[in-house]
Amino acid sequence: xxxxxxxxxxxxxxxxxxxxxxxxxxxxxxxxxxxxxxxxxxxxxxxxxxxxxxxxxxxxxxxxxxxxxxxxxxxxxxxxxxxxxxxxxxxxxxxxxxxxxxxxxxxxxxxxxxxxxxxxxxxxxxxxxxxxxxxxxxxxxxxxxxxxxxxxxxxxxxxxxxxxxxxxxxxxxxxxxxxxxxxxxxxxxxxxxxxxxxxxxxxxxxxxxxxxxxxxxxxxxxxxxxxxxxxxxxxxxxxxxxxxxxxxxxxxxxxxxxxxxxxxxxxxxxxxxxxxxxxxxxxxxxxxxxxxxxxxxxxxxxxxxxxxxxxxxxxxxxxxxxxxxxxxxxxxxxxxxxxxxxxxxxxxxxxxxxxxxxxxxxxxxxxxxxxxxxxxxxxxxxxxxxxxxxxxxxxx
Numbered sequence: 189x190x191x192x193x194x195x196x197x198x199x200x201x202x203x204x205x206x207x208x209x210x211x212x213x214x215x216x217x218x219x220x221x222x223x224x225x226x227x228x229x230x231x232x233x234x235x236x237x238x239x240x241x242x243x244x245x246x247x248x249x250x251x252x253x254x255x256x257x258x259x260x261x262x263x264x265x266x267x268x269x270x271x272x273x274x275x276x277x278x279x280x281x282x283x284x285x286x287x288x289x290x291x292x293x294x295x296x297x298x299x300x301x302x303x304x305x306x307x308x309x310x311x312x313x314x315x316x317x318x319x320x321x322x323x324x325x326x327x328x329x330x331x332x333x334x335x336x337x338x339x340x341x342x343x344x345x346x347x348x349x350x351x352x353x354x355x356x357x358x359x360x361x362x363x364x365x366x367x368x369x370x371x372x373x374x375x376x377x378x379x380x381x382x383x384x385x386x387x388x389x390x391x392x393x394x395x396x397x398x399x400x401x402x403x404x405x406x407x408x409x410x411x412x413x414x415x416x417x418x419x420x421x422x423x424x425x426x427x428x429x430x431x432x433x434x435x436x437x438x439x440x441x442x443x444x445x446x447x448x449x450x451x452x453x454x455x456x457x458x459x460x461x462x463x464x465x466x467x468x469x470x471x472x473x474x475x476x477x478x479x480x481x482x483x484x485x486x487x488x489x490x491x492x493x494x495x496x497x498x499x500x501x502x503x504x505x506x507x508x509x510x511x512x513x514x515x516x517x518x519x520x521x522x523x524x525x526x527x528x529x530x531x532x533x534x535x536x537x538x539x540x541x542x543x544x545x546x547x548x549x550x551x552x553x554x555x556x557x558x559x560x561x562x563x564x565x566x567x568x569x570x571x572x573x574x575x576x577x578x579x580x581x582x583x584x
């Protein structure tokens with residue numbers, strides 16, 4: 189080693205060391221005919237490094253993934269859009285879930301056959317704006333003759349300006365019997381909403397396992413509708429439509445929802461929302477919100493969608509995404525929890541705060557009877573007589 193550092197000596201024979209003659213190869217072993225070349229070790233290391241990189245590149249090119257995907261295939265969390273694909277998030281913080289929701293490409297383009305059928309059904313049901321539909325869900329327990337579904341359809345027919353809206357109702361049926369019943373009704377659009385391995389045909393008792401599955405399947409389904417770009421009014425089938433609600437909705441609001449109890453201010457988050465009736469506009473904010481709502485079920489296990497909504501309505505995520513929420517006045521959108529006081533103002537009547545199918549049917553029939561009597565009165569007679577409900581009787 190000299191002052192220039194370590195070197196490597198390579199000895200090369202001169203041109204006359206190897207001669208071709210008639211006898212074959214003749215090699216001269218004369219030391220003074222050899223030449224020596226010296227290369228720094230650093231140069232050799234660089235050459236070896238480049239060769240190694242080249243070999244790695246060739247190996248990766250033969251792989252089934254591009255080289256960049258080796259650095260991208262980390263186990264990052266993504267939101268599931270199907271109940272049977274759900275990811276356990278009970279240990280996730282709210283802020284972590286918020287980042288996961290924001291990362292989605294919205295709205296997503298749905299390509300599977302089931303959603304293609306859904307999209308076609310929604311397009312057939314849209315209103316003049318080409319994007320708004322009315323959606324309800326139905327199972328066999330509510331399709332018996334003179335049961336909830338019949339009363340629901342009847343309310344549209346006897347309501348003030350509501351019969352025309354029947355043409356825009358999509359019934360998401362949860363079992364075959366409900367679907368067959370839907371197909372017999374005029375004007376309605378029927379879509380089979382199935383959940384593999386779950387039977388929703390029987391009465392789902394409040395807060396039972398089947399009830400919770402049904403409620404969360406509904407939120408997941410409505411998320412898909414929003415992703416497809418459709419606005420919707422979601423209504424439970426035990427909501428009686430007595431006037432056109434679009435005249436009472438707030439314009440340009442992302443998410444507006446009926447209440448069990450209303451505190452006289454549509455923007456007050458302390459209002460008690462009821463998930464059985466809401467009007468939602470499809471945009472990036474509402475899709476993110478519904479995804480967040482659905483995934484929040486893991487943070488609040490054993491709770492239904494309405495209770496989880498009550499838990500997350502104050503979450504900073506709502507403000508972060510800029511979602512505008514309004515709560516609908518029970519004077520117009522009442523229910524058995526808090527009945528509207530004036531039939532001149534009522535728009536819908538919901539059989540909430542009522543457990544048991546028989547109890548619901550009994551009191552809903554009274555709603556229908558009250559409404560028919562009200563309509564039979566002349567304008568002057570309405571002013572002279574009571575304009576309030578005789579219900580609830582069993583419920584409430």
